[in-house]
Amino acid sequence: MQRKKTATRRKREWFDDAAFWRDFYPYMFPETRFANTPAQIQKVLALTTPGGKTALDLCCGPGRCAIALAQAGFAVTGVDKTRWLLDKARARARAAKVKVAWIEMDMRDFVRPDAYDLALSMFTSFGYFDDKTQDMAVLRNIFASLRPGGVFLIDITGKERIAKVLQPTMAEVLPDGTLLVQRHEIYDDWTRLRNEWILLRNGRAKSYKFHHTLYSGQEMKDRLAQAGFADVQLYGTLDGDAYGPDALRLIAVARKRGTIAAI
């Protein structure tokens, strides 16, 4: 019997390196971040007001949001391509005694037509590809995966914030004493950010280079509209503050129109 093809073969990119996620795990996902997530998810639900209880957490990582959504009564699918992080997610879901359908897949490949009332892309899980047009493919997949009337929330660092705070070199001492040096460069006509993160620990340095595409509020709105979404609203926080000059995050809430035609 022929096996069903589920994923496309692609060239290796920076996010395929599991060592990146493993090395930065303690700093990206401290326990306080998990502890704050149920309250964040309540804010997500207040902003999005989904019409039903099925949810997709795209790029779910260690299951932070997926587990909190399941605890809030949603039937959740968590999709991520890093097996190491999905194993963490499975263990955390077991400990929390909730069920989530975990799927190891690239966000460019995941599509489940008309399946979800709510889709999330949280904590800057977007814009990673060498080929920028693939971001549009992801948005189209999300649109297709929502039921009519479904709602998508994306949370990234906006280009406006980057323009305000970015320094070419930044350094900080992490809670375990590791020194993190970040080097940044804007390129490609202010559309991309090239990063080098260097961890200095016990006299040894480890460096990771990666890049992502930057979106301003208007650019994100335009992409979402291009993917088919209607009624796109921007916010600067999950509390629903305006996407203004002091916005820390770029949060877009976009809806897929229902099928009931206006009379």
Ligand SMILES: C[S@@+](CC[C@H](N)C(=O)[O-])C[C@H]1O[C@@H](n2cnc3c(N)ncnc32)[C@H](O)[C@@H]1O
């Ligand atoms: C910054 S983490 C955010 C995790 C999660 N959304 C959260 O809010 O805690 C980004 C996640 O994207 C995943 N990822 C990166 N590239 C991906 C891809 N092409 N397809 C699916 N997942 C990907 C990584 O494995 C990682 O879990």
